[in-house]
Amino acid sequence: MVTKKEMKIALPSTAASPSLLNKVDNRTARIGVIGLGYVGLPLTLLFSEERFAVTGFDVDEKKVSTLNAGGSYIVRIPATEIEAAQRSGFRATADYAQIAQMDVIIICVPTPLTEFHEPDLSYIRDTAEAIAPHLHEGQLVILESTTYPGTTEEVLIPILEEDNAHGLRAARDASANGFYVAFSPEREDPGNDTVARRDLPKVIGGAGPVALELASAVYSSIFNRTIPVSTPATAEMTKLLENIYRCVNIALVNELKQLCQRMGIDIFEVIDAAKTKPFGFQAFYPGPGLGGHCIPIDPFYLSWKAKQFDFRTRFIELAGEVNTAMPYYVIEQTAAALNEQAKALKNSKILVLGMSYKRDVDDLRESPSLTIIELLRKRGAVVSYNDPYFPYVGHGRHYHLDMRSVPLDDLGQYDCVLIVTDHSDYDYARIVRESRLVVDTRNATKGIASDNVVLC
Ligand SMILES: NC(=O)c1ccc[n+]([C@@H]2O[C@H](COP(=O)([O-])OP(=O)(O)OC[C@H]3O[C@@H](n4cnc5c(N)ncnc54)[C@H](O)[C@@H]3O)[C@@H](O)[C@H]2O)c1
CATH class of the missing domain: 3.40.50.720 (NAD(P)-binding Rossmann-like Domain)
Known part of the structure; x- marks a missing residue:
């Protein structure tokens, strides 16, 4: 007590x-x-x-x-x-x-x-x-x-x-x-x-x-x-509350993104409109999945401890379920976008843009791009990546890539350019102009008119 x-x-x-x-x-x-x-x-x-x-x-x-x-x-x-x-x-x-x-x-x-x-x-x-x-x-x-x-x-x-x-x-x-x-x-x-x-x-x-x-x-x-x-426990719990709050809200928008996609509504436009409310709403943005050393991990520290108190942290479990499924959703959306062009994932050349878990950081931990590349490879796609922060990605605890960043030239050679991390250095207008198909998980191409871009 x-x-x-x-x-x-x-x-x-x-x-x-x-x-x-x-x-x-x-x-x-x-x-x-x-x-x-x-x-x-x-x-x-x-x-x-x-x-x-x-x-x-x-x-x-x-x-x-x-x-x-x-x-x-x-x-x-x-x-x-x-x-x-x-x-x-x-x-x-x-x-x-x-x-x-x-x-x-x-x-x-x-x-x-x-x-x-x-x-x-x-x-x-x-x-x-x-x-x-x-x-x-x-x-x-x-x-x-x-x-x-x-x-x-x-x-x-x-x-x-x-x-x-x-x-x-x-x-x-x-x-x-x-x-x-x-x-x-x-x-x-x-x-x-x-x-x-x-x-x-x-x-x-x-x-x-x-x-x-x-x-x-x-x-x-x-x-x-x-x-x-x-107490120290209060301070420990404070940090977890902050990160769980973020994890749960990201899961919420990730789920709503999938619904909006089915309903033909742009979730990013919805969030931009909703955040004009001066109180009671804080904007969180959907993405290709959670990354970094904190948000995908910290909530599960609490779920584990909660079991000692015979307590199930259902919000955390549900948020984890939704967020973990996001890379799989990206793969399905990429396959569907290729299908529209009468192509299969198998043997398609795909360029993944951005390896780090978020924009402009040199941190790869838990990055959804790692899972996305592994899933694409499993489905038979021929995958390359570009990331100015990571010239090479080898092997980690949960991934085995052994790949080198390719230069951003001749974008027309790829069947699909998949934007996973929206680094500020990228020239998105050029990427859209020169690519055959762009699948954008971050709304990085916002404001660039084109019919070869699929938001996902
Ligand atoms: N990275 C973030 O944005 C962030 C934000 C808030 C909280 N945190 C928390 O801070 C902690 C550290 O995270 P980080 O991102 O700095 O990790 P990190 O992996 O970047 O750095 C940890 C460092 O500790 C060193 N190390 C490991 N074992 C050691 C030992 N026995 N003695 C001395 N050094 C040792 C490693 O070599 C490494 O340099 C984690 O608990 C993380 O959850 C991280």
């Missing part, structure tokens, strides 16, 4: 760890960020901009050496930003012994699903086991990886307590000694520059009031607004 008392959140005023508060205040706190990927690296840069000396930890030695050489492996992060961070003291390492020198440790490692669609917490566990032997009193450990409610209390803290060299416990209040733990979800939306990163309100749940106060102080130094909540 949630009591009213528990729901009142006020940051306590405590004398605990004044040294860490002072260090944050005067920017001498040593920040360790674990996992230098799409989340950890930008976070590192934010701290560096505020003149904190950050140590980045990653098990990928290639990433470590690229960063230490002043390079970047994320397209939207220029090398100049890494060099600027180095001037503030940023170094990358694979050596966990350096954890002992950190005041604050922030964990940003992956949280995928296993092949049985269950939470894979192995990265969090491995990280906790690697940190624990180097933990010392007064350190603050914050988990940022998206996960189910309960992970911080039930998985992270027990490992840190059991495996640390000094028998330390997570300190729950000002009178206790030990280390401090909090959960604060990442709200990064790659490719979306409409909100500056530091303007994203930062939700924080502490394992105890002191941990909350310390984590709030740390994040207040780089974010303009912090949102304290009562």
